Structure formats: structure tokens, C-alpha cells
Amino acid sequence: MPDATPLDPEQLAAYFALMEVGNLLQHAVDQQLRDEGGLSFIQFQILAVLSEAAGGRGRMTDVADRLVHSRSGLTYQVSLLAEAGLVAKEASAEDERGVVVTLTAQGRDLLDRVMPGHIEVVQRVLFTPLSDRDVAELGDVLGRIRAHMRTLPPRSAALRRRRGEASRASDKR
Amino acid sequence: MPDATPLDPEQLAAYFALMEVGNLLQHAVDQQLRDEGGLSFIQFQILAVLSEAAGGRGRMTDVADRLVHSRSGLTYQVSLLAEAGLVAKEASAEDERGVVVTLTAQGRDLLDRVMPGHIEVVQRVLFTPLSDRDVAELGDVLGRIRAHMRTLPPRSAALRRRRGEASRASDKR
DNA sequence: TATTGTTATACTCTATAACTATA
């Protein structure tokens, strides 16, 4: 192990635990979603994000930023969902470049159908060993981390930025 | 949204936050690892798990279970690492079926070289908005969740189990 | 008979770059 570490062992352990827990949990729910709904976890996330949004709709780039997708990757996934009739795409009224994705009734139904089993898995795998107080603490800390992360440059901006930097040859740091 | 929910809103929010934070963080560190070490996050995890283990070595199945991999997937990744000279594979002494993977000096060097930048990213993305107390709490709760998850049937066992059940036709539930 | 690990294969997902169209 390296020596000059600005990250103390407690932080490193928390970081590794976070990654392991996240991966194991994702794997468990992915299994459930495929078995019961024919959905990948990412497709479920897209549906869930839309269902939380006002009007069950959102713009492509906004969704991509929240779900760690390249825009082409999101196009791909949303196309699959649209083929399955779970979402619908329309041109944005305000900005004709934009595309608004809307959850269909069918999509909402599928979400409702999948949710109970989904929640059962999350309950069993994630929350069983936690007290109510633990859950509150966890939610609080993770919420603050998420808020912080959202202040960092988003993925779509990072791409544009990088392209921009490359073309500005005079911008040597 | 479904109605009969045994998962209260606070739990659901914590669950979604966990997934979003995990994905965003993984994306950030994956970028750093590829840029500075030519490693995917999973390859890094394999090296890290080995470096933590006694003697810098471990058995294939054990590593696979910790890292949420099918065994064939681990074979693939370990092969890549072995080609790159970062790990070495030997037949197990006790169990001739088994394969023991060992971190090479080169692998340790790469880990050391990549760690400072890695830790910088984790520090910046994950820990910036947290107090020491937050870190302690987070580590504690996540550690307990991980311990709980490890008591659940591991991936390799699940596969065997499933195969076993299918062959036992009398085992109708 | 069960378990370890590998191989072959097929598939899913993702990102990059080039492109179109609108702001």
C-alpha cells in the first residue's frame, strides 16, 4: 500500500464499503427487475426518474446527467423503452432542438407491477440490519453527498468542455 | 407510484441516493484509473482486494464472490491482468482444482502509482462535504450492511444452488 | 457427485466521432 495518503484508513474503508454495497445491491435488484419486468436497472432508473419528475416527463440531457450516461447511451436506452411502449418522445415546445421523454400509462403500470418485488429485495438486502435512526443518518449523509456531486461539472458539460479546450490551442494552462 | 409500499419514503430516498452516489463516484474514479493507470475500476478492485489479502494472494472464487463477478468474468479480467504482468496465477497447493492469484511486484507498483490520484478524486468527489463524524457514521452503517450482505448466499453458491434445484424435480415448493 | 476454473459464444451496453438541425 502507498504511504503518502491524504485519505485516512477510515475514509478508505468507507469508500470501499460504499462501492461493494452499491455493486452487490445493484446486482440483486437488476436480477429482480429482469425476472419480473424484463428491465435492466438503468431502464428502471430512467422510468423512475421520469415518474418522480413533474408530469412524468423530462429532457434527454437532464436525464442523462442524473444517470451517468453519455447522450448516445441514453438515446439507445430510451429507444428501447420507446419500442416497448413504456415511454414516448416528443419534440420540445420551447426549444425545437430538445426532446422530451414522457412516461406512458403502460410504463407507469410496469413500474407499479415491478415495485413490490423490487422493494422487497431492497428491504431484505439493504435495510434489514439497519435501525430507523441508521436509515435517517444514511439518507442524510448520502443526500448531502449527492447534492455536492451535482454541483460538480456534469457529464454532458465535461464532454463539451473538453472539446472546447482542445479546439482552443491558445488555452495552454 | 405504487401504493402498498412496505418501504417508507425515507428508505426509498436513501436507496436512490445510494445508487446515484455509487454510480457517479464509480464513473469518476474509473476515468482517473484509465487515464493514469490503464485500469478499469474492476481491475483496480481485483488488485486492491489482493493487496489487502494476506500475502497479496487469493483464490479465484473468493475474489469473484467479493467483487460481484461470474467466475467466467473473473477469469477474463484476471487473464488481462496476468497478460499485463500485474498478477500471477498458480495452481493451489492444497486443492489442485483451485487457482491462486498473486499480486506481482509490478502490480503493487502500479497500485502505488495510481493511488495518490485515486485518493484525490475520492476526496474531492465523495468526502468534501462530510465532517469526520459523518465519515465515521457512514463507514459504520455501510460496514454493517456489507457484513449483512456477506451472510446472504454468495453469487457462486446461487448459481450452484439454482442448478441443483433444477435437477431435483421432487423439490417442488 | 459436486466443485473449480476455463473456453466458446452471444449479447448488452457504452463511448467516440461525425452529422443534422436549431438557438
Place this chain on the structure above:
DNA sequence: TATAGTTATAGAGTATAACAATA
């Protein structure tokens, strides 16, 4: 000139099933 989104393409990763070898 910059941004939204799509497409084509190519590559990485994963899992499944069949297999060989050992317990």
C-alpha cells in the same frame, strides 16, 4: 458559434452453457 440529439461503429464487459480435471 454553441447546443440537442441521433447514428454508425467499434470495443469492453458479462453471462450462459458445455467442458475438463480434481475432491
